[in-house]
Amino acid sequence: MNTQSAPLLSARNLVKTFPVRRGGYAWRPKVEFRAVDDVSFDIEAGRTLGLVGESGSGKSTIGRAITLLVPPSSGSIRFEGEEITGLNATKQRSVRRRFQMVFQDPYASLNPRMRVGEFVAEPLVIHGLMPQRNERNEFVAELFTKVGLDPRFVDRFPHQFSGGQQQRICIARAISLKPSLIIADEPISALDVSIQAQVVNLLQDLQTELDLTYLFISHDLNMVRHICHGVAVLYRGRIVEIAPTTELFQNPLHPYTQVLLSAISVPDPIVERARQHILMDPTMDYGEPDSRLVEVSSGHWLAAARCETDGVTT
Amino acid sequence: MKRFLHHLVASRAGLFGAICVVLFVAVSIGAPILAPKDPLKINLADRLASPTLSLSTVGNYPLGTDQIGRDILSRIISGSRVTLIVAATAVLLGGAMGISLGLVAGYFGGWIERIIMRLADLQLSIPLLLFALIVIAVLGPSLVNLVIVLALTGWTRFARITRGEVLSLREREFVLSAKGAGAGHLRILFRHILPNVLTAAIVVATLELARVVILESALSFLGLGVQPPNASWGRMLADGREYVATAWWLSTFPGVAIVLIVLGVNLLGDWMRDFFDPKLSGVR
Numbered sequence: 001m002n003t004q005s006a007p008l009l010s011a012r013n014l015v016k017t018f019p020v021r022r023g024g025y026a027w028r029p030k031v032e033f034r035a036v037d038d039v040s041f042d043i044e045a046g047r048t049l050g051l052v053g054e055s056g057s058g059k060s061t062i063g064r065a066i067t068l069l070v071p072p073s074s075g076s077i078r079f080e081g082e083e084i085t086g087l088n089a090t091k092q093r094s095v096r097r098r099f100q101m102v103f104q105d106p107y108a109s110l111n112p113r114m115r116v117g118e119f120v121a122e123p124l125v126i127h128g129l130m131p132q133r134n135e136r137n138e139f140v141a142e143l144f145t146k147v148g149l150d151p152r153f154v155d156r157f158p159h160q161f162s163g164g165q166q167q168r169i170c171i172a173r174a175i176s177l178k179p180s181l182i183i184a185d186e187p188i189s190a191l192d193v194s195i196q197a198q199v200v201n202l203l204q205d206l207q208t209e210l211d212l213t214y215l216f217i218s219h220d221l222n223m224v225r226h227i228c229h230g231v232a233v234l235y236r237g238r239i240v241e242i243a244p245t246t247e248l249f250q251n252p253l254h255p256y257t258q259v260l261l262s263a264i265s266v267p268d269p270i271v272e273r274a275r276q277h278i279l280m281d282p283t284m285d286y287g288e289p290d291s292r293l294v295e296v297s298s299g300h301w302l303a304a305a306r307c308e309t310d311g312v313t314t
Numbered sequence: 315m316k317r318f319l320h321h322l323v324a325s326r327a328g329l330f331g332a333i334c335v336v337l338f339v340a341v342s343i344g345a346p347i348l349a350p351k352d353p354l355k356i357n358l359a360d361r362l363a364s365p366t367l368s369l370s371t372v373g374n375y376p377l378g379t380d381q382i383g384r385d386i387l388s389r390i391i392s393g394s395r396v397t398l399i400v401a402a403t404a405v406l407l408g409g410a411m412g413i414s415l416g417l418v419a420g421y422f423g424g425w426i427e428r429i430i431m432r433l434a435d436l437q438l439s440i441p442l443l444l445f446a447l448i449v450i451a452v453l454g455p456s457l458v459n460l461v462i463v464l465a466l467t468g469w470t471r472f473a474r475i476t477r478g479e480v481l482s483l484r485e486r487e488f489v490l491s492a493k494g495a496g497a498g499h500l501r502i503l504f505r506h507i508l509p510n511v512l513t514a515a516i517v518v519a520t521l522e523l524a525r526v527v528i529l530e531s532a533l534s535f536l537g538l539g540v541q542p543p544n545a546s547w548g549r550m551l552a553d554g555r556e557y558v559a560t561a562w563w564l565s566t567f568p569g570v571a572i573v574l575i576v577l578g579v580n581l582l583g584d585w586m587r588d589f590f591d592p593k594l595s596g597v598r
Contacts, residue, residue, distance in 0.1 A: 067494050069490055069493060096494060096496045100494060101491065103487040103490070105487060108486050108487045109487040110488055111488045112592060112593065123496070126497050126498075157592035159593045
């Protein structure tokens with residue numbers, strides 16, 4: 001297992017807090033809400049790490065912190081061996097070329113006033129690549145073909161496309177800079193089920209073709225199982241369990257992971273009806289407030305209370 | 315351009331608006347040639363002559379004369395210059411000011427936003443005529459000062475609308491995605507946010523234009539705007555008020571001109587908003 005060289009991306013003790021006032025009343029003192037709380041993980045080059053958890057568990061915030069769209073409050077992010085937090089504006093710009101993001105809502109991700117070809121070419125213009133218009137147009141046409149769109153559509157506006165096509169446009173834009181990492185923030189959850197598989201297959205094809213690494217944020221566990229090599233389970237801003245996909249699905253150890261996996265529906269009514277569900281108890285706190293990840297078997301890490309782990313380590 | 319014309323002809327309201335606007339602009343450009351008589355020439359013998367269309371006499375006034383015998387048609391034609399220039403520059407100036415301040419306020423937020431928006435509130439809290447009186451009293455009445463006053467009273471609407479739009483656009487994913495692609499603030503503001511704000515701004519601009527034409531007439535009425543003997547529609551409208559019972563044509567015709575230009579601009583603005591919205595203008 002431990003044959004890995006330096007991982008492509010490694011996050012250590014990532015924290016993002018937001019100041020909030022309880023109830024939104026201006027006279028109440030601000031308290032810090034920890035959306036992401038001490039999160040650490042690695043992604044190796046060419047792999048896909050799934051990030052799963054319920055709404056509000058901090059999935060998207062992690063994605064945005066890694067792409068530096070929201071600056072992390074503390075912690076370190078190393079990308080290709082280089083620390084990317086706290087960079088100045090120029091350095092940040094150049095490092096951004098190497099990772100791109102695909103968002104959940106493809107329509108909101110497209111500028112309604114911009115022709116899609118122009119939109120796909122924009123990152124190239126920003127970074128001053130391909131200053132020649134002809135060359136750029138050719139490349140955009142190539143990208144369109146690569147994501148399965150007709151290159152003749154470059155002069156159209158976003159609303160003239162279906163949701164799946166719009167997401168393909170977003171993907172084309174994301175790969176235009178030839179990044180090594182793509183953070184996909186629920187890229188398929190806004191799409192029709194019949195389209196989801198197509199887009200996921202496209203993502204997989206591009207992964208092998210362009211040597212991409214994915215951070216795949218999702219709450220669709222079936223999809224995660226299908227495309228991810230490893231899965232991290234997030235609960236209230238903390239990672240409670242992280243393991244290779246097969247290991248996690250066969251041998252979930254954390255109670256929250258068990259609840260989550262039990263919620264996957266089986267597309268067979270007889271099996272589904274007979275199945276014993278582990279129901280989530282919303283009043284229960286599944287996380288240990290003061291826990292850390294312990295490796296229980298090769299590559300399988302589990303959050304455990306510090307007192308227990310102290311016993312293990314000493 | 316061809317598509318532009320084609321689309322314009324297809325929309326009847328838009329075409330009507332465009333014709334009104336083009337007509338008035340052409341009239342104001344060619345005013346010295348088009349005016350049949352000297353708009354300033356007083357002819358007391360023909361005072362308050364009613365509109366006639368007889369082509370024979372020299373003293374033929376198609377739209378009548380005012381209380382000191384000046385030809386109303388000629389005055390409307392020469393007044394169109396003042397009115398259109400004042401209204402257009404005031405709206406453009408106010409719009410440019412309001413949109414840019416609104417963009418900055420909405421996009422950057424924080425103390426910049428607080429300062430700009432409180433400034434707008436301050437502006438709105440001053441009674442319009444009082445504000446105009448103070449500015450004109452300090453700077454003296456002139457066309458330039460009139461435009462400045464009108465622009466200063468108009469920018470707040472643009473700023474508020476723009477800021478509101480920016481607040482919602484700023485959180486949209488395409489702005490995040492531009493940021494993620496390494497775009498700077500200027501690119502995000504001008505390529506991604508501004509084009510999406512313009513729809514709302516055009517609507518405000520057409521309403522503002524109407525407001526400015528009427529406000530100009532009010533200020534001219536108070537002697538703060540266009541100075542006599544020069545003609546402006548607002549001034550003519552105001553001057554004709556006391557004669558309305560006996561000589562209706564004094565204020566009716568300038569009023570009709572104001573109605574036509576305001577209506578024309580509104581229709582044209584409506585059409586432009588639709589035309590520039592890719593969603594509404596169909597497959598192109």
